[in-house]
Amino acid sequence: AQSVTQLDSQVPVxxxxxxxxxxxxxxxxxxYLFWYVQYPNQGLQLLLxxxxxxxLVKGINGFEAEFNKSxxxxxxxxxxxxxxxxAEYFCAVSDRRDxxxxxxxxxxVTVRA
Amino acid sequence: DAxxxxxxxxxxxxxxxxxxxxxxxxxxxxxMYWYRQDPGLGLRLIYYSFDVKDINKGEIxxxxxxxxxxxxxxxxxxxxxxxxxxxxYFCATSGGVTYEQYFGPGTRLTVT
Numbered sequence: 001a002q003s004v005t006q007l008d009s010q011v012p013v014x015x016x017x018x019x020x021x022x023x024x025x026x027x028x029x030x031x032y033l034f035w036y037v038q039y040p041n042q043g044l045q046l047l048l049x050x051x052x053x054x055x056l057v058k059g060i061n062g063f064e065a066e067f068n069k070s071x072x073x074x075x076x077x078x079x080x081x082x083x084x085x086x087a088e089y090f091c092a093v094s095d096r097r098d099x100x101x102x103x104x105x106x107x108x109v110t111v112r113a
Numbered sequence: 114d115a116x117x118x119x120x121x122x123x124x125x126x127x128x129x130x131x132x133x134x135x136x137x138x139x140x141x142x143x144x145m146y147w148y149r150q151d152p153g154l155g156l157r158l159i160y161y162s163f164d165v166k167d168i169n170k171g172e173i174x175x176x177x178x179x180x181x182x183x184x185x186x187x188x189x190x191x192x193x194x195x196x197x198x199x200x201x202y203f204c205a206t207s208g209g210v211t212y213e214q215y216f217g218p219g220t221r222l223t224v225t
Contacts, residue, residue, distance in 0.1 A: 009153065032212050043117075043203060043216035044156075051212075090155060094212045099144050099163065100171075101214060103155040 002027035002095045006104035013081055014112055021076040021107045023091035033074040034092040034101065035065055044090065050074060061085070086111045116140045117217035119204050125223045126194050134189045134202055134220050142208030142215075145187040147171075147179060150201040150219075159202075162187055194224040 007022040025031060032051050036044040048059025055067040065076045074091060091104040117138045126132050136145065143164050148156040148171075158171030160179040168179060176198060180188045191198055201221050205214040 004155075006155075034213060036216075043218045044205075045216070046213050049213055096212075099207055099212055100146075100158065100161065101212070103148075103157075105153055105155040 002031060002093050002102050004091050004093050004102055004104035006089075006091050006107050008107050009105065010108050010110070012110045012112065015083055016080050018077065018079050019081050019085075019109060021089050021091075021109070023074045023076065023104060025072050025074065025091075025093045027072075027093065027095050029095050029097065032094045032096060033065075033067060034094075035059065035063070035074070035076050036090045036092060036103075037061075038088045038090065038106075040087070047076070047089070081109070081111050083111050083113065085109060115218065117204060117206055117215055119202075119217040119220050121220060122218065123221045125225065127225055128195055130194050132191045132194055132222070134204075134222070136187045136189070136204030136217055138185050138204075138206045138215075138217075140206055140208060140215060141184075142206040143184065144207045145181065146205040146207075146214065147177075147187070147189045148203045148205065149173070149198075150203060156203065159189065191222075191224075194222075196224045198222065199224050 005024045013019045034049045035047040038044050050057045050067045058064045088106045092101040120135045146161040147159040162181045178190045204217040207214045
């Protein structure tokens, strides 16, 4: 079975500053990786995904993530955040053997002016 | 219109009551899932269904049951609600060869 660890539960950041959200996973097999965002009082929305190919993945709203197989990590970054990026972010993994996802505990990003 | 809808959006119920949460989708997906979200715990899988005749328990199925009435409908029931089932519940779908899931807006359930 796979598991996901999001290393920061809360990340406060000033507007226009960069942000990095850390995600590590454990799995005995190859995985697919995802980042989802949950805006207040809404469901989860896919930000980006890694299935294969280039280890640098670009998503919506200026976010990108890098898959590092040797470090079993999939960290999410944005070079300049906006107030509207205030949300909870979830890292998720699938071990490719079935169509289930395992989620991390989430990271709450609060962007201040 | 939303592709994945959940009803009700909010519900307050008393301990011991039976309650049903409903999920409908217009995405044409075969696979449907129920999760609960608790602060600091992320999303945990309750039940999932890969087609109408396939129902599987997730990691936290105790105290819950489900029904897949049609490809587009997947309901979650709490036979006798208890306070620690107070949570935000999400339905999700996926289809074809893709692994990504599409989420409904959630149902906030409070058991008093």
